[in-house]
Amino acid sequence: MELKPLKIGDITIKYPIVQGGMGIGISLSSLAGAVTKEGGLGVISAAQPGFMEEDFYTNTNNANMRTLTKHIKRAKEISGGGPIGVNLMVASKQYDMYVDCIIKSGADLIISGAGLPLDLPKYAKDSDIKLCPIVSSAKAANVILTRWMKKYSRLPDMIVIEGPKAGGHLGFKPSELETIISMDEEIGRILAVRDKFSAQYNKEMPVIFGGGVFTRQDIDHYLSLGLNGVQMATRFVATEECDASRAFKEAYIKAGKDDVKIVKSPVGMPGRAINNVFVKNTEAGNGPKVTRCFNCLHHCDPRTTPYCISLALFNAAKGDLDNGLIFCGTNVDKIDRITTVHEIFEELTKEP
Numbered sequence: 241m242e243l244k245p246l247k248i249g250d251i252t253i254k255y256p257i258v259q260g261g262m263g264i265g266i267s268l269s270s271l272a273g274a275v276t277k278e279g280g281l282g283v284i285s286a287a288q289p290g291f292m293e294e295d296f297y298t299n300t301n302n303a304n305m306r307t308l309t310k311h312i313k314r315a316k317e318i319s320g321g322g323p324i325g326v327n328l329m330v331a332s333k334q335y336d337m338y339v340d341c342i343i344k345s346g347a348d349l350i351i352s353g354a355g356l357p358l359d360l361p362k363y364a365k366d367s368d369i370k371l372c373p374i375v376s377s378a379k380a381a382n383v384i385l386t387r388w389m390k391k392y393s394r395l396p397d398m399i400v401i402e403g404p405k406a407g408g409h410l411g412f413k414p415s416e417l418e419t420i421i422s423m424d425e426e427i428g429r430i431l432a433v434r435d436k437f438s439a440q441y442n443k444e445m446p447v448i449f450g451g452g453v454f455t456r457q458d459i460d461h462y463l464s465l466g467l468n469g470v471q472m473a474t475r476f477v478a479t480e481e482c483d484a485s486r487a488f489k490e491a492y493i494k495a496g497k498d499d500v501k502i503v504k505s506p507v508g509m510p511g512r513a514i515n516n517v518f519v520k521n522t523e524a525g526n527g528p529k530v531t532r533c534f535n536c537l538h539h540c541d542p543r544t545t546p547y548c549i550s551l552a553l554f555n556a557a558k559g560d561l562d563n564g565l566i567f568c569g570t571n572v573d574k575i576d577r578i579t580t581v582h583e584i585f586e587e588l589t590k591e592p
Contacts, residue, residue: 241460243589246281246469248370248398248446251323251348254279255589256463258400260450260473261327261351262408262567263287264550265557266484267476269311271581272325273318274481278585283325283351284311286338291554297532301334305341312345323348325372329409330355331508331539339363351400354409354509356384361392370397376404376411378429385437395443400471401430403451407474407569409509417502417510423451424465431466454571456588474569478578487559489578491516491566497573503565506545514566518555522547528563 246256259275261267263285272282289311290296290303308326315324326347328338331354342350343364352360353374360371373396375381381399388394403423404412412420427449434445449462450471459470476482478489491514501515503523513519521527527547549565556564 241463242591243459243463246446246448247444248349248372249444251370253281253323253469255585256448256469257281257459257585257588258325258351258448258450258469258471259283259476260406260471261285261325262473262477263289263327263329264291264553265289266482266488267327267473268483269314269318271476271479271482272311273315274479274581275476276315276319276322276324278581279589280585281323281325281349282315282319283327283349284308284315284347286326286328286332286342288550288554291550291557301337304334305337308338308341309345312342312347316346325349325351325370328352330357331409336363343367343369349397351398353400353402353411356380358384358387359391361388361394372396372398372400374400374402374411375430376402377426378433380411381430381433385433389437389441395437395441396445398468399430399434399445399447401427401447401449401451401467402471403449405452405512405570406450407512407572408567409505409511412510414502414504414510417512423449427462427465427467452570454574456590456592459588460592474572474575475584476581477568478575479581479584480578481581484557485559487561488556488566491561492568492572492575493577495568495572495575500568500570500572504546506547506549508539511565511567512570514568514572516564516566517562518552518564518566528552 246253257280261283264287272284275282290307293303296303326342349370351372357373404417404420446468448469453470503513505511552565556566
């Protein structure tokens with residue numbers, strides 16, 4: 241199947257491949273810039289991007305906004321001025337501040353999930369930045385599109401579907417992650433919701449799918465369902481360009497299929513991660529005590545949370561794996577070496 245460009249309003253992506261946002265510190269400017277340079281859409285994670293800054297612990301918000309701006313501008317430079325997206329969690333307490341920063345820093349798209357981005361248009365105001373909600377069901381898609389149109393007279397510029405095989409925080413019940421084998425039928429229902437609104441309001445809304453997409457065969461399958469593209473995250477971690485530490489990348493290389501586990505996140509959503517020392521300790525009730533709070537997430541109470549997810553993700557990104565949470569997709573066992581973004585695109589875009 242021919243890979244047609246992904247058109248998001250007036251933005252054209254050469255290949256219909258979007259790199260999923262991965263935080264904390266996994267997809268920043270190096271990875272996002274490289275993906276866009278190769279003809280895909282690179283995406284920076286807005287989850288605590290300033291965690292390596294000297295003033296992060298004393299001036300968290302400023303460190304995050306300053307660093308996010310730096311990474312957006314750097315990714316644009318690496319890509320040669322190509323489009324750059326930013327993944328933003330609805331669960332973030334500084335959601336409106338991040339939206340403002342992303343717009344002012346020159347990003348082209350906001351992809352938002354980890355909750356329903358019901359009021360994203362309000363924070364984007366009159367900006368022409370592209371707004372792309374993440375959904376996991378037709379019900380969620382209908383709720384978002386209905387609200388956006390009714391309250392803000394705006395529809396998404398692209399819809400991202402994330403299935404149960406994705407990494408990180410997932411929009412499913414833990415039981416569903418073990419029982420849902422295929423998303424094909426639900427994808428059809430989501431496309432039907434899109435088609436209804438597209439016809440009613442004369443608005444083009446491409447829909448892409450992420451979660452277990454790894455090979456060219458996977459891409460062709462999802463395009464055959466009527467989707468406009470795919471989102472891939474895990475596939476890009478073990479690359480030279482990925483912003484994570486070498487140790488983080490090697491954890492992906494070493495992981496087998498039995499090493500992947502569904503974990504309970506303090507964010508209130510289940511997540512998929514590598515079953516390492518940290519996960520085993522926290523499940524046994526021996527997780528690290530929360531000694532400080534970054535006040536970064538809704539639904540996270542430092543008095544009751546089993547661990548600080550921000551700190552756990554900081555540690556993992558920096559290579560302190562025994563004290564870190566290593567999010568991953570279901571296909572992490574297929575990664576066997578460190579490669580480059582260029583090599584991955586050569587493989588994925590080669591016509592069968």
